[in-house]
Amino acid sequence: MRNRKRVGWHRYVNGVVLATIVTALFVILPLYWLIASSFKAPLDVGTTQLFPNPISGANYSQAFKGYDFGIYFRNSLIVTIVATALVLILGTMAGYALGRLPMRGKFTTLVILLMISVFPEVAVIAPLFLLMKEIGWLNSYQALILPYTAFNLPFAIWILRNYMLGIPKEMEETGRIDGAGPLRTVWSIVLPQALPGLFTAGIFCFTACWTEFLMALTFNDANNFRTIPVGISDFGGNFQVPYGTIFAASVVAVVPIGILVFIFRKFVISGLTSGAVKG
């Protein structure tokens, strides 16, 4: 009787559920290890202890007091927020133009944008370094904000353009008839409907800027301008690696992204699947 209906807890045990659990554990375990280790006493870090005992905040205070993690955090926030804001503003305008306005060369522009977005960062880092040095931008916020904006714009434009395409033309025409000017139309009618796209582009851009390492290391090596990834990599000295402190700082670094994704998760999912199904 292979088809007999399962009863009791047997109902919940089948191949799909097991596979899901294994996959979830595979993803979550390293994260758990990171968080658990960050709360261990400094001497317990690196042992096989599964749960921190005693729970200690020493690693965290070491990150903020022993190193300038507070400064790195501030720098990362400034660079990331400004770059993300710029990407969203420019991306919205470009996405609207490419999606809705009658203009020549749309397709070429989009293809070029796509090419730029897959361009390897490492290929441009040397010329960019020389350029930054020439104009005296090394060790400044704009040295990161500008390249971050440029590298993240193409993806944002693509996402936002697809969103704008999905908004019926009649919406804007109704707006015009109702007496809304172009700015009002974009602000009150188009943008609210493109919100999921805006959130998706925003979160992807935020994450990319927040975790970027190569440019941050190359352009901003002064302690006052280091971002979190560069800062953490510089923890410790020649003869020791303070794993506990690194873990604690990494946890703090992950928190903003976690919060963002958690709040906007519905929008992100709908943003990524828009255009997949007509409707």
Added chain:
Amino acid sequence: MATVSLEGINKVYENGFHAVKDLSVDIADGEFMVLVGPSGCGKTTALRMVAGLEDITSGVLRIGGKEANDETPKERDIAMVFQNYALYPHMTVAENIGFALKLRKLPKDQLNAKVKEAADILGLTDWLDRKPGQLSGGQRQRVAMGRAIVREPSVFLMDEPLSNLDAKLRVQMRAEVARIQRRIGVATIYVTHDQVEAMTMGDRVAVLRAGILQQCDTPQNLYDSPDNIFVAAFIGSPAQNLYDAVVAEGARSVKLGSQEVELPEAVVLKRPGLRAYAGKALVVGLRPEHLPAAAPGYTGPQLAGDVDLVEALGSELVVHFTIDAHRVIAEGAVEKDEAAATASGEGVARVAAKTPVKVGDRMTFGVDVEDMQFFDPKTGLAIRG
């Protein structure tokens, strides 16, 4: 409130496509004007030019007597209802209806009062806090209407507003839209491809084909005396039977295939132009209801056909029959598929429900020659004077 007049309006697109040719129509204040025609005939383009969403290539558009060619949609003081409603999905019903008033910076209490009044007229009071996504098709349609009437515009424009509704709701909304239009008494231009909608709703109907106005008249006049074959074939459901025929010498009768239908003197007197066609070919138009079943012993003008199909509608029978005359199909007046499916010589008659008839019978129809229509086969124009 205002009149609208289109004087020799043309629309030529950048690619050279001439969508609307020399269109001249006057719409009186409070009049319900329907633009009807097959898809691609330029009716929506004409409407969009009146709305200001499309540039006018040449000609003059006057709204309320004032030239409006270069005015923005806002300045024209029009309201438009789109086929897909174009409701703002992120706003509630009340916000949707009140959006235009909000843009005019109307004080909040006045705005709310007007929105409520519009909602009352349309039966939307219970739905004001809902978003469009939570409404049914008919309710969305009403919100779109509400958004238009709340502004108290001088002109109402509607672009196939009922075509997204299912058949039953469409009939219901048809009456409702007409009722609301009468109630607010604003000049209205209504675009549709559905001739039934055009006939039932319009004070006057303008029939367009390939960008050219064919005829603009009251629904009854369009039906009774179409100016040309296209209008004759397009207006009416089931469509008019049009056959090639030859007029006998002296215009005493017309010959459809092998059958002769006599023309009483009165018919020819009414249309003296017919005499000129004696011995020549023309096109004869017969409405389905002008082919009643001939009573036994009937000796007047008649036509016999082989019955292919009988559709019982309860109130009447729609009888499809075949005769050996060549059926004329006005290009564009009927759907291509329908034209292809119609066999040469096929005709339709509406007969009384109790008529004993079955498929395969040879049936004799009395011909209502008084209401017969005649057209020139070359020009397609009606033969009257």
